[in-house]
Amino acid sequence: MRTVVTTGIRSALAGVSLGAGIAAGAAGLSYPETPRKPVIDLYHGVEVTDPYRWLEATDTPAVEAWVAQQNALTRSQLDPLPSRAAIVGELKTLFGSAPVTRRQLHYAGGRLFAMKSQPPANQPKLVVLTDPMDMATEKTIVDPNVLNPKGTTAIDWYVPSLDGRLVAVSLSENGSEDGTLHLFEVATGRQLEDVVPRVQYPTGGGSAAWTPDGKGLYYTRYPQGQERPPADANFYQQVWYHQIGTPIAQDKYVIGQEFPRVAETFLSTTEDGRYLLADVAYGDGGDHAFYLRGPGQTAWTRLADFADGVRSVVLGRDGRWYAIVLKGSPRGRVVAGSLDAPSLAKAKLLVPESEMTVSAVTPATSRLYLEYLAGGPQELHAFTLDGRPLGRIGAEAVATAMAGPTLEGDELLFASQSYVSPLAWYRYRPTSQQPDPAPVKTPLSEAPRDVDLGDVEVRREFATSKDGTKVPVNIVFKKGLKLDGKSPLLLTGYGGFSIPMQPRFSLRTAFWLRHGGVFVVANLRGGGEFGEEWHVQGNLTRKQNVFDDFIASAQYLIDKGYTSPARLAIEGGSNGGLLMGAVLTQRPEMFRAVVGHVGVYDMLRVELSPNGAFNVSEFGSVKDPAQFKALHAYSPYHRVVEGTAYPSVFLLTGMHDGRVEPHNTLKMAARLQAASTSGRPVLLRVAGDAGHGQGMALSSMIEQDADVFAFLFDQLGMK
Template identity: 50%
Template sequence: MSSRNRLAGRFGRGASPLGLLALVGKVAAAALVAGAAQAGAPTATKLKSAPAAPPTPIIAVSDTYHGITASDPYRWLENAADPKVHQWSLAQDQRTRKYIDRLPSRAPIFKWLMQQAAASSSAYYGLQTAGEQVFAMYNQPPKQQPMIAVMGQDLDPAKVRIVLDPNQISAQGTTAIDWFVPSPTGELVAVSLSDNGSEDGSVHIFDVKSGQQVDAVIPRVQYPTGGGSLAWRADGSGFWYTQYPGADQPAERQHFYQQVFYHRIGDDPKQDVYVLGKDFPKVAEIFLDNHPNSTAVLATVANGDGGEFAHYVIQQGGAIRQVTRFEDQVVATVIGPDDALYLVSRKDAPRGKLLKLKSGDYQLAHAQAIVAQSDAVMQSGGNLGSSAIVVTPRAIYLNELVGGPSRVAIYDHDGKPQGMLPLPDVATVNEVEALGNGALVYSIGTYLKPSYFARYDEKSGKGAVTKLVQTSPVNFDDTEVVREFATSKDGTKIPLNIVRRKGVKLDGNNPLLLNGYGGYGVSQTPHFLGAATRLWLDGGGVFVSVNLRGGGEFGEEWHQQGMLTRKQNVFDDFIAAGQYLVQQKYTSRARMASIGGSNGGLLMGAVLTQQPRLFRAVVSQVGLYDMLRVELDPNGAFNVTEFGSVKNPDQFKALYAYSPYHHVVDGARYPAILMATGETDGRVNPMHSRKMIARLQAATGSDRPVYLSINSHAGHGIGSSLSIRINQTADVYSFLFDQLGMKFPAK
């Protein structure tokens, strides 16, 4: 997800392990074949003194839902404040470290990944135009954290100047930028800063020329539950911002009930004026935007994570007008430079149609449909923020998905087609930014080439690559990406994006790593695969990413087929993908592993318990596993619109039917498993990983290891330092190399 002043995605959004697989190229289980007696099964390292799992007491607890009793033998592991839980977690992590640190591939993998990071070029993303300047996030390996940079509209990196370097705030890389928004003139920049991967941010105001902090710090503007955002007044004298209730409020309110306030530069934040939000849902997620039109602020309000949005216009004089409601199925809106509203609607158009409201008219019933639904999917604000629709004085630019890859279609203000932005084949565009001088700049991502920005001249209709080009010490000249389709349980065709070396033999002997996500309408799109995938290929492997239902690759119907009571479709799709790859002799069950994170971690847990003979090894990061207690956490409540609630009989039935924690079977021969979590994770409670590992360690009937890694200085992965991310990546690949019998390739 790439929204204008929110660099990180929500709970599952943006948490895919592809970010880990692409560690150096950019900014994480299933089940095992039973026993090692199967022909061709690899032999993992046998450590002479591999410690047993820490003893985990069972304290019988059960709950009754709609007449069904569910047991929870490890409820006590939910209490992170209990010293016994802390000691248990520490023992688990120490046991995991003893195994991983002694693997022969671990040290060379870490060293090689660190070398690639150090040799990678600087990278820019999150571009925002303000005045005559362009601001961007600036990643400069081997620095621990990205910075904020500013440059001219010529986008010359030689003229870049650093505005804020969080590495100078914390040398250990524990302070991170959640998001930033420059003032309209570019004189000031508002930045949300948080520590230790917590995403618990406060807004700081910096003078762009001096880099000095000015004005007061405003707390509680950002949290993983509803995120956070900010929009400046046109003259830069103040801004609207989101904020959560204070510490004086009951704990059950503190990460809900997000509201909008207005702050005038120089005032005491305690005197800031309430603007909007008291009547919003408890799980409202508010995104504020007035770019490029600063005469009014557009407030997009998400009803939790299920894909429902309402839209409000806050006028400079203070008047507030509601434009859409949740039931209207409008998923993206911007205010154009002509003061007209442009809206992507999915009502009677699951792939989207574009509506237009004339300046000053805020009645949705008056909207004119100017672009009809097509074979492509108009992207939503939830995925791309205001990069979903970009309107300039000359044209409209719509970011559209075509089953995974994307394109940007151009229309005039009346909806007449004007062509496409120039793109290579099988590419994706995550950012489109109008420079204000008759040109646009847009990002281009592909699987095999580092991302870069191109400039498009509106007058001539020509595009050209800018100097904002990433380089990588790894290349994929010997690699190809092929797209094939598996058939799911109900007959649905599921796309597989297969990354393989040219000429690979389909003899069933290739180690294969299968990744999926399938949730929130989030689409798995092409992006540079980076050093970790290069390492995997050089080790003889094949990497596959699956476009599962629950995502948005084929529109809202594709999303809805994998949410709420239809979530089982996602797991069926992933299982079908694994079976297809075995049938086509890309690999065998003894040579196949799977990896997923967050919502993808839930996927790993569900497939692991439903098909314990399909995969040889599993990596599951920051995952959900006890689906009956998800909604009790602050962030879990935001996911009710995506997963459902145990309070609803039909939704409880579906949740209980796939809840991984409740479907671990004593004596089942489970695969090798590595789970990872962070103690400061505000998106997925670490208790899920603690309870699931305890249950698996007690139940497994195989001799495969079941390990848990817990990092006390990391959260959901967003905002983690470079060293933490590289260490985690090295852990994952040394584990997989060991379990699949792979060797570190000579470098």
């Protein structure tokens, strides 16, 4: 299951003298003893040595002891820093008084459901409102902070019944995303006895959809008991049906036996529940198949196969399905067809391909709302149901506008945010009397307190990559910045899985800016910013383009005087952690400090892990000679060279990460610690109560952020 770890800056600190810090004593750091136990693998005639294979056995006493020693070393270096205690205090104040936000909105039974974040609570809770404009109508349904005061129980996702009477909720522990489905009454918050295990896992995610009468639901299900060998426990996702009030053992198989081993299935229905849609992704590379079942039917119609280039399908109120098609139109065209006689071949073209990329379609009663990516920023546009354009909704520049749920008629809730404007929800209510009204801001999200970005400027400039490709760089800084190369700058990127890096408001960014930092997001190939061609130019054997784009972005920022190598830090997570590992091994002299979260570093063995198998369609496989050659050429773990002066490095992971095996980070840290001659630290932080980042308790996030920014302030000489 693909993911992105957003690395917008959450905090920084001013007015504190950091003293000598880690850097002065780095040459004398005594790293834990890490024996080399070489294992040699043969790939297509090429011998590859892995000196730290033993660190992959993370549940053995030897590795557990080594991790404890690494954590102790990191604590001994970070805790004494004069900055850290002050950063912790500031973060607790910042996030403890952070604004209330509501996200993941659903509309059902005339009520609005939402996930509500209300710091200092560790986890968001599930609430329901009878009026989205009146917060007094809000009521809590499920609060994980009450279920588990430790703050380590999280809601993975939820689905309300069509009448809004019940809600299905996937709950998991310690950031594992290993979810169990629970059912709750909306009116009382009472939990039903029905509990369905293994509906969610990081590999393929999870989903559920209700029947029209609310007496049963369809759900995704991973193998149970002895159905599959242990190696396949988190594969072969299928769809099953549960009747409320009956034993789980009586649940019935629905579809999925013919799906691939790496299927990722998402379920949805029409608003009346008569039609059920199964969106089946083939791993994480972007290929989808769609299956539709109508009222009274047991057979499914395959609406589109993996080779048809259909990226998404949504079910409308008007008896039609709507789809975004990429085949022959890499930036997407919108087509529609009948639910009663579904046929992609007979679909009608509604909205042709344009210069912008269609990222989502939301049908209402007489309108279509389309989200358009414009290279990173995202716009929201309205169309008639036959594809006639009605204009853009909202007009903030370099922002992200996202459609939420439709309410009655053509009424829409949508969100907008930017690097300098916090997330805000708006109500858009077109009528025959007022077809193009101004959106009205709702109270669903609050503005942050004590954060003023009125003196912040955002520039969107373009670096030139190695092959001449123009790469957008979004530069956020306080007005009056001197382009003298002396500013501390934090650069981030992702570049994979067709995921765009979009403008987002972040308290981390706000405080980094407040204290003299510059924040930059690079829109790299491999993402979805400019459509499918942009994506495929950075996947499989073309992955090096992503790293070239990032290096070019860094060089541009140096050449233009925004920063210098001595003041340049980079940060990324997951696939962005791979990016950090690749560029630090390819251009170690370019960066002063590197922070990698839950990264993929051993590209030759990633496909052997459960979620790594889902990533093969994006990264490639060592089984293919050409793909092996590309993987081996950039694999960070294998590109570490003994006797190289590497920058300061801080690698972080969680022991419950089901998306990227933690041993990637352990092995990379070991190799860098043994190889680097710069005298700069290579620190490792392994969290025992976290996974890939999803579901992490707020208190744990604060401690992690404090470590990251104490490290960065020390390494960049920020005072």
